[in-house]
């Protein structure tokens with residue numbers, strides 16, 4: 001279980017997350033949903049310790065999360081990555097093996113073979129020599145996912161992996177996440193879009209600075225909760241699995 005207690009996060013005195021308490025059981029795929037600026041990215045960054053928390057403890061099966069970071073693969077939002085950095089696809093994926101290397105070790109034959117398999121899983125081996133700056137959005141996201149796979153983690157945090165990608169890439173990523181889930185991995189996905197929530201996730205965290213709701217998709221992803229999180233920003237939209245949401 002990922003146990004979040006009393007989590008508060010501020011940016012320069014402005015509150016971004018308030019008083020979150022959540023127990024996320026391991027082994028599920030969980031969608032983190034909420035409007036722009038709701039604190040979704042902040043939430044996963046605060047869990048990982050990438051940004052400081054004003055207060056809060058995060059335990060994974062009773063151990064402070066800082067002690068188990070090697071076992072958590074993080075795919076940041078595309079806007080958080082420096083895409084001008086000169087690095088090939090293969091070398092990017094190889095960096096995924098670093099957290100689990102012993103001190104002063106370089107990736108060896110075993111790691112390099114594993115990297116080839118990870119690239120294969122998201123169908124990017126033919127791109128291996130390309131610079132990441134030359135890829136399409138969908139190709140790039142598959143590179144990030146392959147890098148996460150290379151880490152051999154049991155928990156995955158992905159921030160908006162489906163934004164700005166083509167349908168083929170989306171299908172490949174969705175199928176892969178389902179496969180990981182079947183293998184018993186835990187998958188937390190920031191998902192800005194309200195469509196496909198039912199297809200993609202077992203559970204949802206609905207967030208807007210505060211926790212609006214957390215639980216199984218069928219009891220949590222309701223018009224009422226979505227309305228509470230999005231308010232007037234939603235307008236009149238039809239969402240599959242939700243019925244009409246009247247603003």
Ligand code: ADP
Nearest residue numbers: 011012016034035036037038039040041042043
């Ligand atoms: P989301 O991912 O749900 O769109 P974020 O977690 O990125 O939301 O942001 C939550 C709030 O915190 C927003 O109001 C955003 O402007 C603010 N924020 C995010 N990152 C920073 C930062 N580095 N410095 C200052 N404010 C930030």
Ligand code: MG
Nearest residue numbers: 040041042077
């Ligand atoms: Mg975000």
